[in-house]
Amino acid sequence: MGLPTGRLAVWWVVASEIVIFGGILGSYVMFRLSHDSWAEQAAVTNTLAGAFNTFVLLTSSLTAVLAHQAAERGDGPRAARLLHFTVLGGLTFLIVKAFEWTYEISHGYTIGSNLFWSFYYVAAGLHGLHVIVGMIIMLFVARTAKRNEELHRVENIGIYWHFVDLVWIFLFPLLYIAK
Amino acid sequence: MAEHATAHAHGETHHTNYVKIWAILLVLLVVSVVGPEFGIRTVTLITAFGVAIVKAWMVAHYFMHLNIEKKWVVYIMVIMLAFMLAMVGGISPDVLKHDGHNWEKLWEEPAPGAGGGAH
Numbered sequence: 061m062g063l064p065t066g067r068l069a070v071w072w073v074v075a076s077e078i079v080i081f082g083g084i085l086g087s088y089v090m091f092r093l094s095h096d097s098w099a100e101q102a103a104v105t106n107t108l109a110g111a112f113n114t115f116v117l118l119t120s121s122l123t124a125v126l127a128h129q130a131a132e133r134g135d136g137p138r139a140a141r142l143l144h145f146t147v148l149g150g151l152t153f154l155i156v157k158a159f160e161w162t163y164e165i166s167h168g169y170t171i172g173s174n175l176f177w178s179f180y181y182v183a184a185g186l187h188g189l190h191v192i193v194g195m196i197i198m199l200f201v202a203r204t205a206k207r208n209e210e211l212h213r214v215e216n217i218g219i220y221w222h223f224v225d226l227v228w229i230f231l232f233p234l235l236y237i238a239k
Numbered sequence: 240m241a242e243h244a245t246a247h248a249h250g251e252t253h254h255t256n257y258v259k260i261w262a263i264l265l266v267l268l269v270v271s272v273v274g275p276e277f278g279i280r281t282v283t284l285i286t287a288f289g290v291a292i293v294k295a296w297m298v299a300h301y302f303m304h305l306n307i308e309k310k311w312v313v314y315i316m317v318i319m320l321a322f323m324l325a326m327v328g329g330i331s332p333d334v335l336k337h338d339g340h341n342w343e344k345l346w347e348e349p350a351p352g353a354g355g356g357a358h
Binding site (some may be wrong): 090219 | 254
């Protein structure tokens with residue numbers, strides 16, 4: 061196949077994630093089109109917070125790809141540093157999300173309120189779980205990369221992280237902008 | 240395609256200016272936030288969703304390196320997207336239409352209220 065096993069595995073993960081998130085987002089779009097009243101619900105979500113989080117994830121993707129570049133140059137310590145910055149981006153994203161959810165839940169918008177909020181919490185929640193998983197794996201990869209070991213893993217976790225960023229690129233307009 | 244494998248094998252670096260790509264993505268983010276503020280449906284669709292597709296393509300192309308990845312990897316991703324679209328295409332008539340040949344949808348999801356609380 062001409063592809064390292066690890067990278068091949070990550071691409072298969074991404075392939076399965078496409079249908080997982082695609083199924084959720086596709087279903088959301090179908091229901092959104094048939095429910096104009098969802099616009100009122102979407103108006104509750106904080107566009108500024110969503111935009112800030114998009115900025116954070118795009119920036120974390122930049123540090124992830126720069127870590128890959130450093131790994132290819134054989135500079136493990138720099139790759140590890142950049143991966144730590146990426147983790148910091150993930151953490152910032154989750155903190156902002158936690159504030160958003162606290163506000164929304166305290167104002168009565170819960171997962172059981174109606175179908176819009178069910179989609180909102182399932183899609184954003186599943187995405188948040190992917191961010192957490194990515195951060196944990198990245199910390200392990202950074203540990204070995206720092207010692208200039210297993211540098212190929214830096215690219216593998218990068219592919220996963222970019223995909224998580226890519227999913228958010230679609231979640232942002234769907235949940236925050238379409239009002 | 241082959242050069243990617245070679246680059247990995249020999250530890251060569253890519254020469255893409257990633258900071259420039261990131262800067263373009265940020266400009267597109269501003270467009271996707273400002274565009275819908277005009278309140279014009281077409282402008283919203285283009286700036287929010289059209290721009291999202293462009294952003295996603297840029298991330299996949301430059302950051303995930305699909306531009307230099309094996310071609311069959313790209314095919315797998317496209318096939319997965321096709322599966323997703325097939326699912327949406329198959330289900331959407333049931334969700335979006337209320338009647339058809341010899342069938343009628345009797346139940347409809349109630350419209351959510353303006354407030355929070357359970358409905």
